[in-house]
Amino acid sequence: MVNMGQIPATRRQSSRLRAYDSLRRKIISLELPPGAALSENDLAASLNLSRTPVREALVLLVGEGLVQVFPKIGSFVARVDATRVADAQFLREAVELTSMKSLAEHPALDAVQTEALRGIVAAQKGLSQDEQEAFFHLDDEFHRGLLALAGHGGTWAAVAQAKAHLDRARMLGLRIVDTISELAEAHSQILEAVAAHHFTKAETLLRQHLRAVFSDIEAIRAASPELFVTDSDAVPVRRTIAVWE
Amino acid sequence: MVNMGQIPATRRQSSRLRAYDSLRRKIISLELPPGAALSENDLAASLNLSRTPVREALVLLVGEGLVQVFPKIGSFVARVDATRVADAQFLREAVELTSMKSLAEHPALDAVQTEALRGIVAAQKGLSQDEQEAFFHLDDEFHRGLLALAGHGGTWAAVAQAKAHLDRARMLGLRIVDTISELAEAHSQILEAVAAHHFTKAETLLRQHLRAVFSDIEAIRAASPELFVTDSDAVPVRRTIAVWE
């Protein structure tokens, strides 16, 4: 396949990153559902790459628990593990709420960042119910921005990793239980509480917001327990066939 | 180099994991100091592997911020970044303290786990000051066990990642400021407070313990600011030569 030489390889982002981003997005959006087989060869072919960068992307995804690899058997999108989801919720809550607490102790709000957050909330309010992808993107931006406002933007990577598992669990519900407008309104209230230096109120609102998201997930699990596993990791999967072309 | 065929490759853990563990250990222990050049070829040769598994290990280490790769230039042990260290401290504190709080709400202590923690503390008390490596290993076990006791063992991976940066910063001081026996004693007190269901006290002690570790780091930074960077990542590094064989 020899480069199919176009753009100088240095300018465009690395193939590994392209593969990683592409795969991660598809996994979180459930475009690649839990249990789906991920053949390195097929992925490489569909991305017009060799196996090497695809493998490296898979290694990263294994690291964050979104993919499982069974040597000589296959690679699979990890099942949604209830334990992992709960741990993710715990971590996220701990970090985001503690960050909000710390804001109360050093209440020096950056005006630019605050205004940027207002912009994000405004954009969210303008979304319709079916623009889930855009909403989730802005949701990330909002929560990342909230951390950054408290000077803890560096923890976003860890939170984002947790959030990925939460989002994936939420997506299992055919439709998000909360409506987008409700979530945007919650964001708005949190932000305005922060801006008004009502940090205790903001913390309470943020806790409610995060818990509401989690209770969505628990509702989904109660309704469709078969979508979740609690042991995971011990059971490979028999690949199913079917699919015409 | 063709396998140099001995053990069936399936039985022993994957080469990638061996490379990852080896590298990570050497980086955290500063056996590979910040800024050290990591040639994929050299590493592969010294581990008796090909570049592939070494590369995959490096990709993982880049993911957790312990290694920086500059394409066509080289790979380097990441400098100790003060910002990242502070973020790591924040995350760790948030998770561990929140976990302790949650223990107070569901105070169902597992007797086996508690006893295991006692064993760890006892082992630590038996160490001499120069057995740092063993101490750090037991330290990991203790904090991981404390999380597990509260049912949040799954968050250990994230905490461990943060802890790696903290430990590396601490190691920069030629000698750990706190003595091992003091740290072991702190562990002991925390554990006994937990065992006695004095969770508020335990939380206070744990906070003091974690903060003490961090203030060690800040003392080191104050004494030797040149060991830290705050911007990082923009500056490649000129590799130095010298070294006979």
Add this chain to the structure above:
DNA sequence: CATACAAGACTGGTATGCAAGTACTGCCGG
């Protein structure tokens, strides 16, 4: 017809080769 077995089409793990780019080094000219 059922079952056992063997061939083949997959899997991921590893080794290696090639391409593109950078940095050091030593020579050559002033």
Add this chain to the structure above:
DNA sequence: CCGGCAGTACTTGCATACCAGTCTTGTATG
């Protein structure tokens, strides 16, 4: 003696080839 320039020895990124397993499937046999 000093500066510039070319050569060379590195670097990582990616592609490819090979290996050792596993699972499927088709066939031959009882």
